[in-house]
Amino acid sequence: DQQVKQNSPSLSVQEGRISILNCDYTNSMFDYFLWYKKYPAEGPTFLISISSIKDKNEDGRFTVFLNKSAKHLSLHIVPSQPGDSAVYFCAAGSTGSARQLTFGSGTQLTVLP
Amino acid sequence: DAGVIQSPRHEVTEMGQEVTLRCKPISGHNSLFWYRQTMMRGLELLIYFNNNVPIDDSGMPEDRFSAKMPNASFSTLKIQPSEPRDSAVYFCASSSTGGSTNYGYTFGSGTRLTVV
Numbered sequence: 001d002q003q004v005k006q007n008s009p010s011l012s013v014q015e016g017r018i019s020i021l022n023c024d025y026t027n028s029m030f031d032y033f034l035w036y037k038k039y040p041a042e043g044p045t046f047l048i049s050i051s052s053i054k055d056k057n058e059d060g061r062f063t064v065f066l067n068k069s070a071k072h073l074s075l076h077i078v079p080s081q082p083g084d085s086a087v088y089f090c091a092a093g094s095t096g097s098a099r100q101l102t103f104g105s106g107t108q109l110t111v112l113p
Numbered sequence: 114d115a116g117v118i119q120s121p122r123h124e125v126t127e128m129g130q131e132v133t134l135r136c137k138p139i140s141g142h143n144s145l146f147w148y149r150q151t152m153m154r155g156l157e158l159l160i161y162f163n164n165n166v167p168i169d170d171s172g173m174p175e176d177r178f179s180a181k182m183p184n185a186s187f188s189t190l191k192i193q194p195s196e197p198r199d200s201a202v203y204f205c206a207s208s209s210t211g212g213s214t215n216y217g218y219t220f221g222s223g224t225r226l227t228v229v
Contacts, residue, residue, distance in 0.1 A: 043220030105155030
């Protein structure tokens with residue numbers, strides 16, 4: 001049973017436009033959420049996070065939105081750049097579970113020049 | 114800090130052989146995680162350690178898989194005997210339970226395992 005789902009395996013966006021990556025979760029115990037970016041032949045790297053007490057967190061071109069009632073979060077990248085092309089993983093955790101994260105299956109973002 | 118260091122980067126082995134993957138976590142981090150990445154399942158947690166003690170190994174697929182953390186600076190993941198379906202990229206990650214939840218884990222670069 002996948003507790004964190006990324007239903008879009010891939011997404012293509014034109015350079016300069018907005019990229020929206022989506023993630024759904026089922027476990028109501030999750031109280032913090034993270035996005036990781038992964039380039040080929042490298043490990044995932046932390047991108048941005050949000051606590052369940054917030055509904056939005058912004059860092060430069062990256063914004064994460066959390067809708068707790070829908071158990072849904074999204075990552076917005078504006079404007080998208082070719083260097084953003086990577087696999088993006090959504091992850092969720094519970095502060096009561098010793099920092100164990102559950103990851104989604106990832107979305108391959110391709111930003112076309 | 115050199116980050117989380119994994120070795121080898123690539124491993125090609127024949128079915129039935131023993132494979133050992135190695136990980137050196139970031140100094141001072143007290144939690145260590147082994148993940149496997151496949152196309153179908155994304156990142157799966159295999160096992161994690163807290164203060165060198167295995168906490169949850171429910172993700173270890175079979176008895177052929179075993180993991181150890183003899184000290185705070187070293188962990189191994191062993192597969193014996195290996196099978197072609199074990200082919201995947203294996204990641205090690207570490208974190209500090211005393212830190213903020215905002216930054217999650219630091220991952221190594223992974224070991225790409227191919228079992229032929």
